[in-house]
Amino acid sequence: MLRSMYAGISGMKNFQTKLDVIGNNIANVNTSGFKKGRVTFQDMMSQMVSGAEGPVPGNRGGVNAAQVGLGSQVGSIDNIQTQGNRQTTNRTLDLSLEGDGLFVVGRNLIDGATLGIDLQQSDVSFTRSGNFYLDNDGNIVNSDGLYLLGEGSEDAAGTGDFILNGELNKIAIPADAASFSIADNGTVNYVDPQGNTQIAGQIRLASFSNPGGLERTGSNSFRLTDNAGAFNDGDDLLNNINDLVTPGEQGSASIVSGSLEMSNVDLAEEFTEMITAQRAFQSNTKIITTSDEILQELVNLKR
Template structure:
């Protein structure tokens, strides 16, 4: 059979995947904190008809002659560029301006010293990371995301002051008001009118955020290729997280949300090119089929 037919099939498969990715980007155009994906292709192995030859005393060199066998999926990249900021004027809507992600977990209250002695690797801890900053208060005053995961930060067990303790951030139910500053410091006014600290939101910063794995619900999990910023590569202590506005980390903007970084104009353009590419590859198959039909009709 003709090589062009199988090359066309490989092209169709690739553009199908590209359309899947583009469709998912468009579906999440209004998803808070969503990071768009991009597809890249690679050529497949080429069949060598003749190899290269170097020049001699009587003639020049000859280049190799190869026939490509189609294309294949190269990568699906998550593009972690900054999304547009949408003002909501809601205190618990938090947008990140810069690098970093919110740290979420279940009912976790880790003492930094105990964790360091146990040598816990970040990949063994039930932590999730997100750029979506739409948070809420549960019935006990803890700051949670829409799925009920706690927003983790630097707090003291009794919530009286910021201390070296990673845990859940809680706003007392009798608090008259509360606020969140750009450096993540959460303060509230108690019943006596005094300002107290509920803790400080910390961020996780990665050298390769594209290496994070999406798990749904705007959440990411760490992988071996994410490149977490730690001294020894392990998530052992609270020191492995970063304070907002320090060391190049993001600033927290209260009363706003970071929206998706999807550009509809770009996505529709990519959709058109994927559609035309798919059509062109189907034409290759039909043309190859016509040639085969002519060969079959040679003997009548």
């Protein structure tokens, strides 16, 4: 059979994958915290027709290799972690990140227990989607009920003044709080019934050297992989509060309360890529039909 037919098939499969990624991008154009995908291609192996030869002094010059390519393959499907546009909502628990970093959310937490090395990595997710809420116990959670993690607080001196305790935990706002606010460094403050400002905790962020190495898990969340980069202690495990960074420090993002980071999908770019992929798909189908016509001519030679 003709090699061009198989090359056309590989091209059709690859551009179908590209159209799948483009379709997912367009479907999530209004999804908060969504990061678009991108497909890159590579050529497949090439069949050697004749090898390269060096020059023969006084006789002839060198000859290049002659190779026939056998199609293309998907090289990578990348997560593009660029900043999305910020949309103002004026809602205190809508948080957007201005810069690098991701919120850390978790589950399977016991009241009064701090998080540590016993926390399973499967129970921790990372997200740029900052639409948070308060549950019945006053804990800050996302739309899936996962707790927003950060540095907890406690009344260490027993005086009624709460301070940060240096431990990784969920952040809760007391039910009798008159109001609360979130600063750009992640500090969650509330006003107690006596009119005093107290600290409920401080939101911490995860910073990765290769955020594109995170794995999508759905629900606007990512999962840690071995290629995402190490935490602050040099390993790939979230063990304690020291593995996370304070917003606005160490080159991490600052938090903007009352706004949401929207998708970084550019519709004009996606439609352009879609037209290119569609035409490339059609061109590969034309290769197959042309190859089929040639084979038909060969079959008709006997007639």
